[in-house]
Amino acid sequence: MNIILIHPYIRAMEKTFLSEPLGLVCLATHAEKVFKEKIRISILDLYAMGARSPVKNGDYYYLGIHDEAVIAEELAKLQPDLVGITCNFTAYVDDSLDVADIVKHHFPDVPIVMGGAHPTIEAVETLQHCSSVDYVARGEGEIVFENLIRYLLGEISIDAINGLTYRKDGEIVFNPKMDLIKDIDRLPIPNRKYIDQQAYKYFNKQTVWYVRKQPVATVMTSRGCPYQCVFCSTKVVWERNWRPRSLELVFEEIEILHKEYGFREIIINDDQFMLKKSRIHEFCDYFIEKNYNLCFSVDAGISIWLVDVDLLEKMRKAGFYALRFPIESGCEKTLEYIRKPVKLDKASALIDEACRLGFWTSSNIIVGFPYETREEVNESIRYAYGSVLDFTSFIIAKPQAGSEMYEDFKKEGLLEKAVVQGSDFYRSDYDTLHFTARELNDIVNNASSKWFMHKVKFFINPINFYRYFLPKLKSIEDVRYLFSVLLAIFRRKIMPILISKIKPFFSP
Template sequence: MKVLFLSPPQKEKAFPSLGIAYLASMLNKNGHDAYIHDGADSSIKEMIRYVGKIAPQVVGITMNTTNRFEALELAKIIKEKFKIPIILGGPHPTLVPGQILKNYIFIDFIVRNEGEYSTLNLINALEKGKDFSKILGISYKKDNEIFHNPPSLPIGNLDKLPFPEWKFFDLKKYAKMPEFTYKEYPHGSIISSRGCPFKCTFCSSNNFWGYKIRFRSAKNVIEEMKMLYNLGIRFIYFNDDNFTSNKKRAIEICNLMIKEGFPEKIGWQCRAEVNIVDEELLSWMKKANCNMIEFGIEDCTEQGIRWFKKSHTISQVKKAFDLCKKYNIKTKSYFIIGGDHETKENIEAKKKYINELDPDITTASILLAYPKTEVFEIGKRKGLWDDDIWLKNLVGDRYHSNAPIYAGPNLSYSEISAASADILYNWMKKKGYYKFSDNIKIAWDMLKKGDFKK
C-alpha cells in the first residue's frame, strides 16, 4: 500500500522527524511503499503539491501541541482534495485522541504512543479491508462512534526496529542549532532509548514513551552511527530524555565509538542528569568526542527543584558543571520561569546563579502547561483553563507557542515573559555575544530559539 508520512511546515527546523522516519522504514521493510515529506522549510501549498505527485492511498501526519493547527489544516485540505484516509500520530493526539476525533471530522484514525507496530497493523488492515477492533494502540471513528482500542505494549526490544528511513530528507534544509552553528557539515539525530522514570511537573514525555526506560544495545547504536556517517552526517544529537541513565551502557557506547575511530570523524551532544554524571563517565565521553551535554536544571533553589519534581540537588549541579569544565565538555543549561514558587527575588537569584554556573549555552523557558502534565492539572483545578483549551488558537499575553502559560500566584504573565528574555540577555551580555561581530549569528539564533517572548 502506498503511504505518505508528513510533518507540518516549520521554518528553521533543526532535525528530520525521526518518528515518521521509523514508521516509513517499518512499512517499507514489510512490503508497503512508504514516502516522507518533512515540513522543514516548506509551505502547506508545497506539501499539497507533493501529495498530488506521490498519489498515496493513505496519509499519516505527525502532530505536537505547538503545531496542532498547522497539522489539522494540512489534514483538512488533503481530505477535501484527495478523499483518502488520514492518520494522526505524535504526542498531542496521543494525549487527547477523543477530543480530536470528535471535533475534526476529517481525521479517521489516531495512532497512540509508539507507532511502529500499530501503524503497520493498521495499514495491513486498510489494505485488506479487515476490521480495526483488534488493533492495539489506535483510536478511530466508525458509524459516528469513537472507539479507543486498548493500548499497545511498549516495544521491549528496540534493536528489532529498522533504522529510520533517511533517504527522503534533504539535509540542507535543516537549520543549524546555535550551539554548533559554526559547523559547516550536516547533522542528524539518534534515539538510543525510550522512556523516562521521572515525574517532572512540566513534562509529558512519560505519558508518551512510558516510565520504564528501554535501551537499544550499544552495538545497535553504533551501527546506526555508521549509517549516518555514510550519509555525510558529521554531528549527532542523541535525542534521549537521558542518554546517561544507564552509566554502563553509556560507557560501552563511548568505548565502541573509540574503537570505530568516530572521535576523529563525528562530534555529538546529549542530555543527561547532573546527579548521574561523574569522573569516570565524563572521561569516557570526552574520549569519544562528546562536544556538549545538556542539563535540565530548571531552578536555583531547593524549593523550586522540589516544585518541578526534579531528582537532583543544588550541590550536584555545581559538581556536574565543574566536572564538565575539567574535561572540556561544553554545557547547556535549561531553566524554567514560572510556577507556584516563582518570585521576582527568585528570578534575580536565577540570573546570578546562571552567571556563576557559567554554562556555554542557556535557556530560560516560560513554563507552559502541556496536556496531561501536572502543571496543566494544577491550572485546571484553579480554573485557569479546561480540556477544551486545545481547540482554541491561543494567542495573547497568557499564551506562548499555542499553549497556556502557568505564571503562578506571585507574578503576572507579562512579568514572566519579560523575565525570560531578561535572563537570556543577561547571560549573553556576560558571554560577550553583544560585543563581537563573529558572535552575532550565535546571539541572534539564541534569541530566536529561546522559549520566551519579548
C-alpha cells in the first residue's frame, strides 16, 4: 500500500514560514514501524516545495506549490492508495480542503483522510462541506491512523476504529473517541528523513531570526497541558492531560538532531514544558554535563507560577538564553477572564531576576478579547511598558474553533463578520463588544511601533543599562548575538517605517 501524507500549501496575508510538520513525521514514523514492508509511506510537502518563492494573488500570498497540474503530477509519481492531509489551524482550512478536492479530482478512487486540530473540532462539518474527504481522524492521530490502515488492509472492521468519523449509506458516522496514548514512549523518535531538512533550515532562519544559533530544530518533550486558558484549542486533541516523554528518549532525539543533522539550537515545542520542576532540573543537568554547546528556547514560554530563581540559574548554565513569559495580559480582570494563573507582581519580579541573570526576556500581550474594554486594554499595554521586558509582541485574540473564547465570540454574534482565511495574530478580522477590528489593528500597530524607541530610552539610563543590559554581554558570542538581533530589528521593524516616510518624496 502506497500512503501519501500531504502538508498543504497555505494562503496567508503575510509571508509566513512554518516549522517542520512534526505531526506528519510522527504519523509516518509510527506507521512504518508498525507495518514495515506492508506499506510505503512518504510525505508530499507542498508547502516546503514552494514556500521559498511565495506568489502574491490579491490580498494573499500563496506559500507552497498550489498549481493543480503540478500537484497532480507529483501525486502521479507516487501512485497513492491512501492520502492523508493535515489541517491544524482554522485559518488554513480552506487550503487543506482545496488540496483534498484536487486529489479526489485526479484520483477519484483513492480514499482521503484528514486530521489535525481543526478537523478534530469540526469532524462532521468537514465531511458535510467537502465531499472529497472520506474520513476524519479525530484527536491524537497515531493509533487512529494505524487502525484505518488496518481496515483498508482488511484486518479489522471500520466500526472498531475509535476516533474515526466517516460516511456510511449516506449518513455520517461518528465513532467513539480514541483514548489518549498513556505511555507516549511507545511511539518511536520522529524520523526526519521524511522531510526536506534543508528547506526547513531555511524557513526557520527566516521565521525565528532571533535565535542565537542556526540551524534550529523543534522537539516535543511532552504532550498536552492541564491548564484552562479560554483562547486555547489544544484541549480538543490532547484534552487536559499532560504526558511527558522519558528524558532518555528526548536526549537521544536531540543528539540525533545535533550529531547527524548539524542542528545547533533546539526550540522546545511543548504546550507546557515547565510542569514538573524536577524534570527540568534533570534536563539541564544532562546538557551541562555533556557540554554540547547547544542553545535552547521554549516556544510556548516559561510559566511564571512554576519557576523560581534557582531553576532559572540552572537553565542559563544549560544553554537557555532567552525566556518568553506568557503573561498574555497586564490587567487582572482580563487574566481572570482568560483563566491565566499569573500574578503580575510575581511576574515583574521574576522578569527582573531573569534580566539580571543575563536572559533576553519577552512576552505576548494579547488584546481584543470579546468583553475587554478600552480601559482594560490600556492597562495591559501600560503594564508591558512599565516592565523591564526586552521584547513584547502585541497581538490580537483569535477565536480558534474548539476554544471557550470561540464560543463567547459565537454567543455574542461576533463571528459572522469574520474573515479567517490566512489571518494572523497581528491583524484582526473580528469586532468585539467594545472595538471594531480596525481599532484593534490600530492599537496593536501603535503599541508595537513605539516599543523599540521605548527600550532605547530605557537603556540610556545608566542604572538600567548596568542592571539589565550588561549582564547579557558576558562573551564575544553574546556581543555577536546582540548585533545580529539589532540588525534584524532594523531590517524588519525600522526599515519599513523609514521607507514609508521617505516614499512620498519620490512619488510623482
